[in-house]
Amino acid sequence: MDKKTLRRYGIVGRSSRMKALARTIDRIAPTDVSVLIVGPSGSGKELVAQALHSDSPRADRPFVAINCGALAEGVLESELFGHEKGAFTGSVGKREGLFHKADGGTIFLDEIGETKPGMQVKLLRVLEDGHYYPVGSSVPQRVNVRVVAATNRDLTEAIADKQFREDLYFRVSAVKLVVPPLMERRGDIQPLLQWFLREQPKLECSDSALEKLAHYDWPGNVRQLSNFVSRMVALKPEGLIENEDVDSFLAEQYASATHLPVSTGRTVEEAGQELIYRAILSLGNEVRILRNLITSNLPNEAEIQRSSPPVDVPLQGSTMEEMERAVIEQILVETGGNRKEAAQKLGIGERTLYRKLSKYNLS
Structure with missing residues (x-):
């Protein structure tokens, strides 16, 4: 039953959490209840939103998605609600917004936690009574849509910090679905890898490489795993994905996470703490690898008796490189x-x- 449900919604995985998620989708999809999907970036929140739409009575009507965090407030308002001719500089004609385009169907508001207070008020109005005002118009428009929202933030904290309206939170989260990060469902890495490689029959992954992939934390989640497969398909369209292929990819990921300036929504102190945490994790992983390397090559008692004195390996006071x-x-x-x-x-x-x-400098 769970396998059929997962397959019907296009969800690839075998973990208990993804099976439970699919069962919940199955129960609430036929309803009109508003849904808030919570999960980190790249975990598949839009896939869940599409599953909710495809199994609902609105399936033959439009599914419209927008990333609320990607647009400035004024642009976002125009995108969602449309605008009248002359409403602002450059508006040479009337334009219908996404709510109008989604009429009768579903609108997916991704990263709703990034919206500003003024926009939150407008969203609350359309959620409460289905009415909205296009930019530059005093005539309300009515729309019939199901709203599915998503966020990678803890909105309860945003509410406490006065960054998100509590009344809007209750409106969008009649049901809350949590999409777990990939690091919390490592058993899904292999089936996801097989799914991404399904059209590349000449490219396979070695067991040792798969084990390395399974132990990586995948901060970019399913999107990052898909990126890895795309890289392999481009660089190595046939053959076997080996340990060194994974090592090369992971080295780039660690370097990017450490050096690239990106907007994270965190304070400087929080970002610094995360970098330190990642550095500690990386160091711990290197120590484990080195320890396994040393212990796996220690001779047993019989070998000691047969062999000449081993090369001295200085441990105390030595660096890892030494x-x-x-x-x-x-x-x-x-x-x-x-x-x-x-x-x-x-x-x-x-x-x-x-x-x-x-x-x-070893010859």
Whole structure:
């Protein structure tokens, strides 16, 4: 039953949370109740909104979507409600807004939490009685639409900070649906990957690469995973997605998250705290990899008795780079300088090993 429901709504996944989400959509889609979809960017909120529309009595009428956070307040008002000729500079003719275009259907207000107080008042009016005023007009227009809204913010906090109207919140959130981030449903990564690769039968993902992907936190969620697949299709249209392919992608993601200036809606202090948190997570991941690298290559008692004294690996007081250099030296000694075998024992690609040999001036 759950599989059929997921498939009907185009939801790819097998986690219990996505199955529960699909069951809730199934119950409320046939109604006219307003819905607030909460989830981080890239998690699939618009897909949920489309599912609500496609299984409703309004399915044969328009589904109209707009990102409220992408437009300035004046532009957003004109986009939503339309305007009269001469309403502002450049308005050379009358234009119908998105509410008019969605009449009889569904309008999806993405990132409603980014709207300004003045716009929130206008949205509240149309939600309460179905009436709105085009910009530059004193004649009210009536519309019959189902409103589905979405946000990646905690609107209860926005209400406490006087940034979002409480009455509007109650109007748009008769039912609240939560789309969990990808890091909270890691079991969905494999089926999503298979779905994105469905039209690329010559490109597959190795088990070890899949395991790495499953352990990444995916701050950009499903959209970021889709971006990874698009990258692989462009760079490697056939063959096997290997560890080094994932390593290269993740290195770019960490670098972008650290260095690119982006608008996040957070204060400087909050953004700084997040960067520190991400750096700690990244460092912790490197430490785990290094620890596994060292312990996996420690000889057992029989090997110790048979072998010559091992290369000394300085641990106390050493940096991670010094420890990594020592481990690579030890493996090269054990393999008699065979770089292919050394890379296999280290669990890294040959190209990665060559880069590290160059970095540490190891011949």
